[in-house]
Amino acid sequence: MQNAADHSGEVEFVIFTSGGQSFSLDIRHVREIRGQSAVTPLPHAPEEVLGVTNLRGAVIPVFDLARCFALGVTADSERNVIVIAMNGTQTIGLLVQSVSEIVSFPRADIQDAPDMLGGSAQSHISGLVPLQEGMSRVIDLPSLIQRRMPVPA
């Protein structure tokens, strides 16, 4: 997601909680944050794909981030929000429990994800950033989405 060779400057992250864990997404991927809106389920979709929702006339898929990381199902709650993210020309929504803050980190502070992480966690996390209370997982958005998209017709 970020250029490893470029350690200068700062990167801004949107920090949010999903499945009880902290995740972060490069703010350049984030278009907006919305409350949970009606989602129409899609037939034959993977379980983490909740369905599609209407974003000002565009039809966008919504993923349950917790399920993407095998952290169970995000329970219905009024506090749930959908993070609208852009991956190239693709717009998608990520259902999360809550968004906490936007934090700026020097590039050098972003650590590589340790190899010991297994399964879905390793493949969709590009790094770790330190927070006051622990750390947050930096989501590798292209990798997260790609696996879940159906093959083009």
Add this chain to the structure above:
Amino acid sequence: MSVRENIRVMVVDDMGVSRALVVNALDEMGVIHYSAEADPKVALAKLSANPVHLVLCDMNMPGMNGLQLLEALRRQPATANIGFIVITGTPSPDIIQKGQALRLNNLVAKPFDTPKLRSAIEQVIGKRL
């Protein structure tokens, strides 16, 4: 002011591409005052009302060909002395002969490039652009 900033030119060609190419060449030469017409009859009307120094004209056009436009211009005192260059893909002896009779000032064969068009214009106006 230099000649290229003074000279007023009209491009007449029914094909948009050809017009665009001639206009592009004029731009490259630094000619500022030019207009382009698709319809030779409209061109005649505009030239009659507001003559220019030089007309760069296609030969084959519906309704009126280049030499017919030239003839019409030569017939009116107001436009009789306008410089006239025919741009044609088929420069036949016939065109040259008829053109000569109508005091055609020059003839450029398609395809042309900017230097070729420039030298044709310079031959007519007798000056460097």
Add this chain to the structure above:
Amino acid sequence: MASNESFRNLFFEEAEDLLASLSDDLVRLNAGTSDNEIVHSIFRAVHSIKGSAGAFALDELVGFAHRYETVLDEVRSDRLELTPDLFRVVQRSADHLAVLVEAARTEQCTDRVVTDAALAALDACLGSNAADTAASSTEESDAPEQAPILDAPLFDFPALSLDIGDLMSASPQSYDICFRPHPALYENSHEPAFLISHLAELGTLEAEVDLSALPHWSAPEIVQPALSWNLRLATEAGREAIEEVFEFVDGLCDLTIDAKDDDMPEQNTQDGAASMSMADTTTALLDAAPPLLQADIDMTEAAAASKMPDAPRPTLRVDLDRIERLFNAVGELIINQSMIAQRVDDLQLTHDADMTVHVESYRLLARDIQEAVMAIRAQPVKPLFQRMSRIVREAADGTDKQAQLVMIGEGTEVDKTVIERLADPLTHMIRNSVDHGLETPEMRSANGKDPVGTIWLSAAHRSGSVVITIRDDGAGLDRDKVLGVAVKKGLVPADADLSETEIDNLIFLPGFSTASATSLLSGRGVGLDVVRTAVQSLGGRVNIVSRPGKGTEFTIALPLTLAVLDGMLISVGNISMLVPISAVLETIRPMAGEVQPVGPNEQLLSIRGRFVPVIDLAANLGIARAIDADAPMLLLLVETEARGTCALLVDRVHDQRQVVIKGLESNYGHVPGVSAATVLGDGQIALILDPDAIVEQTHGAGQRAVSPT
């Protein structure tokens, strides 16, 4: 210099137009209304293509156009008689020219052999009687652009007899402009300095500020703007251009524009003396300066001529992206409109007559805008049809058959995308008609038919769709043979009892058409199943009607646009979905006993003596049903291309409505059984089902509706 992509695009757009008019002219010539003007017009089209193509170094195209033009020149100057044979060559050459233009556009290589053959045919026409005139052009035909005659001019062209500098100083018109802004001008955020700098762009401007109205500095306060400007502009642009500068401050200022030299065109004196005296009074006019008086007559004539009824209507070429944007915005508007309508409805504001009226006029306005925008994308099918007439000639040549194409309703307008995506299937069907539909001339004669077969290609609007038919007067389908092939290939069981229509429709099955079943021409590895798939992907359907000995007719019904869809709103579970109305036959609440289980999971509906398979949509889509399994069934009878009639089991059928189609592909991807989505009035997304895909995935094994015996 001609490398610029926009020039290239312009060239191909114009070449396309010219080829279309060329094709028109050929039809007129063919119809026997041959006159020199038509030949002249054909010549001009070819010449124009050649002329522009030269700038893009399209040598093969230029070379061919040159030879073609030479032949046409012989014809128009009556040195060559337009015999039927020659007409054929002229026609084929137009076809080949179109092929070369297309090849140039797609930057594909052409078969030089074909071009050489076409050139040879043209040369043969020139023959010996035209040898004298053609000789020179034939010699240089491979490099016509190198006209040696001009590199060394044969004579001196006269030099220009005008003096540039003089003419320049004489020609601009001077205007005295008095501009006095009102307070409102400033209040509307207009800036005099901005207007004045605009004026300065038109020519040479002298500006003088009139301070006379300015109150004395000791005056208590300045309430009124007091500045005005006296401007003198020398420009060639004319009064209109000046007025244009002040267009947006009209009524916000006092403005007078006086032409300094009083030679307005309205002064229509024909008197030479008057023009003389006028020239005297004006100081800077030269001989060559505009003596408008003499020119007036010619001008009106010319202006009248340019407004002849046959003059093409002015058009505007617009970047497709901009239209897409407008199109999307209108889609949003329609959705927004239906949301508001629904909301107003929910609020039960029926007592508010005003509101009802406003909502209704909003609806009508939105539909008007939608239709107008659709009309922008609509294009006549004519160019497509004209291409087909080329295909017919090619196909006939390739199969030693004689065929003519008759076009009907080619002015019918259809969405641009539909036209583009129709080209391939239509080409295939036309080839098929010539190849398999028409008989050889000998067979036709033997059967008392005209040796020349006819293919009718027609387009017409029919209730929200466009219907295209391809009809031939050939032999019709040989049903025994078709059934035989289908059985041999295992597409139907040997003991299948099929109706005539069902047999006819077998030719659309994948795997029906193979190399052995097709001639050299159609043996391109594609069958009519490809046609059917292509038409279906456009939301249309294709049907066949065949009469032995009389001919075959294919009918393609397509939506007018790919942007909206008429659908039946249904729900399964708690989820709303749309079924395209084009597929829906009827809704049925079956009586007890009319639906019978077959095997563990299958059910059949008995309707009017036929059994049709029942497809449980909820199970198919993996949705939990909202209604008890014991509740009365509600079935939607749909027509599918692959499996004939099927019944979809749904929970509720709501209403029929027009919806804006929203793709799923760009943000997600293809969803099995679903063609697209739409946004409903409440803002929710509803999926648009694809009945054919649903039926296909349910009946992978291939079950067909069968007639009870």
